[in-house]
Amino acid sequence: MTESQPKPQTVADDKKVHGVVAEFTDVDSLLAACRRVRDAGYTKADAFTPFPVHGIDTALGIKPTILPWIALAAGLSGTTIALLMQISLNGQTDLFEGIQYPYIISGKPFISLPAFIPVTFELTILLASFGTFFGMWALNGLPRFSNPMFTSPRFDRVTDDTFFLFLDAKDSRFDEAGAKALLGELGGEYVEPVLEDDSSKVIPKGLLIALATVICLSSIPALAVLRMRVTKSSSPRFHIFPDMDFSPSKDAQQTTTLFADGRAMRPDVPGTVRRGEMDWDLNFKTGIDMDKLASIDPPRAAQLVAMQSDVAVDGEDEVVSEAGADEPAEEQDGEAAEASEPTAETSAAPVTADNTPWLSENPLELSEEALARGQQQFNIYCSVCHGMNGRGNGLVNRRAQKILATTWTPPSNMHDPTLYSDVYPDGKLFSTITNGVRKMPGYASQIKAKDRWAIVAYVRALQVSQNASLEDVPESERTKIEREQAEVQAQLKAAAEAEAAKAAEAASAE
Template identity: 40%
Template sequence: MAIVESDEVAKPPAAQPKLVSVLAEFAGPRELMHAAEKIRDSGFTKWDCFTPFPVHGIDDAMGTKRTKLPFIVLCAAICGGTTAIAMQWFCNAYDYPFMISGKPFFSLPSSMPVVFELSVLFSAFATLFGMLGLNGLPQLYNALFKVDNFRRVTDDKFFLGIETTDPKFNVDQTKTLLNSLHPVLIEECWDSGETRAIPSIFFKTLAMLGLLAIVPVVMVAQLRALPSNLPRLHGQWDMDHQPKLKTQKHSELFVDGRGMRLPIANTVAFGELKTDRSFYNGLQGGAASAEITDAMLLRGAVAANGEPVNNGSFPWVTEFPLEVDEQLMARGRERYGIYCAPCHGYEGDGNGLITQRAMELTGNGRGAWVKPVSYHSDPIRMQPVGKLFNTVTNGQGRMPGYASQIPEKDRWAIVLYLKALMKSRDASPDDVPADVKERLSQGP
């Protein structure tokens, strides 16, 4: 009892009740619509219709203007799209230009997915918050909620309310006007003038929840900070730790903790027996090449210890380790066109389309692109076929290896075609077969 008393003492003096609006109840949607047309025509602006379901045509009857929401959403969408373009341009073309195979640093088509996503995101937010804003929501209190009759408006009652703040409002005249529209009844809606302050229980509950929310954080902090013999806490143990193998990932399955396994010593997997060093590595067999490891072939000019290895001195094969015929040459030419020409060019000058485009784009010092060497220079022309084969297999300097894309036989076919390309700029009359020479000397 004492508490209630003290509560009442703390209240500010009760304000005067105030008339907020005049409500008229109508028998059904048709009557309401008719009344709405009349009120619209008498020039009222601050009034509304309340119905238990959407009434078709009420917007026109009330003279409601189309909502501004679509324009707000359109502006947000344009804003989102522009943000997406600006962001991608800044990241890809301005702040960190990165050359990928002669592709432009920035282009509209490739930016479209992000433009789409951000436009949709911004519009969704604009739709939600725009709708709330235009409707003046959230609104926790409305004097109408205190009118007993009005409660049934969500069930089966139809109301029209005119607010006292309307410039044309005058209690008596407005009531007379409403009366002339044959309402079921007319009622006044009063605001009691009670304080609008949020009840203190709301804040007390919020404070309690806030306190409770700290508990899990404290528990986590304690578990992290203090040593414990218990296994770790896991909300979903089997989702985090599945006994399966993932590439490059740790695994509990094996003692050494590796997910990826090394080949078992002294065993060979099916199809992996590659003893023919000349065909598979371009090296002559025997003691001379036994010392040369895959790693030394792979790193090209740098050995495992970082010292430069002059792989020019490796015992490369100088003859093709497979039968050479026109078919192999044709195959090599075709594969060269697919895998090498984009960078090196069809004639092997190092002027492929990708190179041309990349040089053009990186011309002003943005990004970097290494121009491929020309095959028609002595150091390359002199290389034994085994060395050329290794370049295609493992790459060289800035050029990547193509072992994963091109099978061995095709690699040799490409090397054969390379040799033909080099010959095309470095041939003597003696290289021309006798019958062809005769035909050539006859002229056209």
């Protein structure tokens, strides 16, 4: 049951009394008076000071505000609304049926909480701020265009050097005479009632006209936007940030006039080392036995060392590349030695002997995990041209053949005998993946060195699988393969018999 509030009392001149205020000259006397008022049972009291006073809220018995709970409730409401809105608009509920727009990005699920975080965060902060702002207004009884305390001329000193203690007439224990006596006993130097402000409550017409004018003017941009939404214009729209609307940035594979080679994508600076790649030696990163290369071709070995470790080449070592200084030496050798599918231009030219001491064995420790990694990387980067089985029948090659692309060079068949390990060493295959050959680009910037060696291992496994016999299969799998082989042979035999019977019936009918 709520306690009824007494009506404000009046004095002889019929002005409404809003309370009694006492004036104090120091903080200590004010705090002592606040404690006495609290102990006397007053719950609607307030203190006014020229500066913040620590502990005054406790002295007055002011309870903690519920404003944090309002902010929490508003923030949780924002979180809930944002998540429901994004999930529903993505077509996962019927809350916004008719305006749903499922948006697939890179195969991500429709309900992807990490992707929902930005919108959820913004709406949580927005509603929490609104709840805090308007909750503070409501709890403080705002907006208020006048305060009865301003009717006292002495109250002006509250911003200077004087302290005031106010007892509200709405308090259930309030009695004007008793309140004055109590504040006088507490050391109040000047005690007076707080009376109703007798100034006019009518809002000046000039202020109303100015307010109406501002509202009308502020609606013009909104009306202009609404008009543009429903009309068409032959003039281009106004660009507030033209550099953002017309970004000078370039996309992948585009051309540009900023660089001499015309490429927007810039190659790695010579000597660039991928994070985590410093653990491998030069043999691992080039596919070449560097000790042997240094003994037969010191300038080229010095060049490879400089490219891999960004170390300047000794001036006495003259490094000359017949195909150009910008082209890696191992790429040139790969192109010269790639004789499996010669083009018209290269068939007539003499083939330079490849004396590069390629690594004949894969330095990567082979395991099921390494082969699985190699298969994964091969399927991602290589199968689009070479095909999933490595025979050169990938999607890109089939598309090029379909449109009769005249500049297309068919990719190599990995099962060509000229690409087997006894002719085409593992190191050379690794170098081809790294630096590219003919139309094939280098993948050093996209595939780690360890994964490139894993691809080499998988390619060798693919080559062996084409000539494997049943004895090469583990004993645990042989029975299963033999059973499947027998089933296939039985099906083929049945199909052949059915075809022969059909041919016999056709012959007899004639």
